[in-house]
Amino acid sequence: MQQRENRYIVEGLMRGLRDAGFSHGLYSFASGWQSITGSWRLPGVPVWATAGRLDYPTEALDRCRQPSFSGGRVYLSQWYDDIRDYDLTCDPYAFTPLPMPASALSGATADFNGDWNNDVLARVAATGEMRLYAGTGRGGLSPGLKIGTGWPASTPSKRPGISAGTGRWTCWPGSRPPGGCGCTGVTASAVGCPAS
Numbered sequence: 001m002q003q004r005e006n007r008y009i010v011e012g013l014m015r016g017l018r019d020a021g022f023s024h025g026l027y028s029f030a031s032g033w034q035s036i037t038g039s040w041r042l043p044g045v046p047v048w049a050t051a052g053r054l055d056y057p058t059e060a061l062d063r064c065r066q067p068s069f070s071g072g073r074v075y076l077s078q079w080y081d082d083i084r085d086y087d088l089t090c091d092p093y094a095f096t097p098l099p100m101p102a103s104a105l106s107g108a109t110a111d112f113n114g115d116w117n118n119d120v121l122a123r124v125a126a127t128g129e130m131r132l133y134a135g136t137g138r139g140g141l142s143p144g145l146k147i148g149t150g151w152p153a154s155t156p157s158k159r160p161g162i163s164a165g166t167g168r169w170t171c172w173p174g175s176r177p178p179g180g181c182g183c184t185g186v187t188a189s190a191v192g193c194p195a196s
Contacts, residue, residue, distance in 0.1 A: 003038035010037065014045070019137055026070055027078075033069040043071040051079040064090030123151045 010026075017024040025046035026033075033039065047068040051059045063077040077088040112119045117135030122144070124131060130151045131144035 003036065003040075006036050007038075007040050010040075025075065026072060028069055030069040039069075041071045045070060045072040047072040047074045048076040048078060049074045051077060053081065054079050060086070060088050064088065 014024055023046075025048055026042065027048040027050065028036070029050050029052065047070060049063040049068055051063050054060065060077040060079045064074050066074075068074050074090050075093045077090060079086050079088075112121060112132060113134055117137040119135050120133040120141060122131050122133065123129065128149055128151045129146055130148035132147045133141040133144050135141055
């Protein structure tokens with residue numbers, strides 16, 4: 001349970017940095033990461049891997065070539081002695097802006113398009129069309145985008161963990177939660193969801 005909560009905190013920090021326009025990465029080591037997160041795999045998140053005190057001369061360089069603790073690409077390797085910390089850039093990293101990793105989709109959000117913003121999915125009852133209302137990251141939704149057709153009616157489901165863990169009703173194919181079509185208090189008219 002604690003490791004899941006830790007993952008939510010790490011994901012929230014990464015989301016906040018991303019929303020503020022900052023690239024970010026992870027600094028840890030295999031047993032520490034396992035203890036904190038349960039060996040959470042984040043292959044799109046850059047890594048700064050520590051070798052600790054060197055057990056052999058090329059250990060820090062080996063961190064650049066070995067799989068990382070989280071599955072992300074290692075950009076920097078670090079080691080230390082009694083006086084200093086040392087860092088090694090891993091080829092081909094050259095102090096350029098790091099990529100913005102996609103959402104981890106830990107289940108803590110209703111992010112359906114991988115941009116780290118909560119989204120709304122809704123079905124147009126008259127046509128069976130599925131629409132994605134992508135979150136803007138500023139509390140709003142973008143205009144609906146048709147992402148599929150032929151979605152039949154289905155029973156609404158309450159899904160704890162979706163919508164940032166609020167447990168509120170979520171728009172799923174054919175669902176119409178009480179009070180509207182929104183996961184976070186958005187009314188049907190605000191997102192253009194059908195009234196039926």
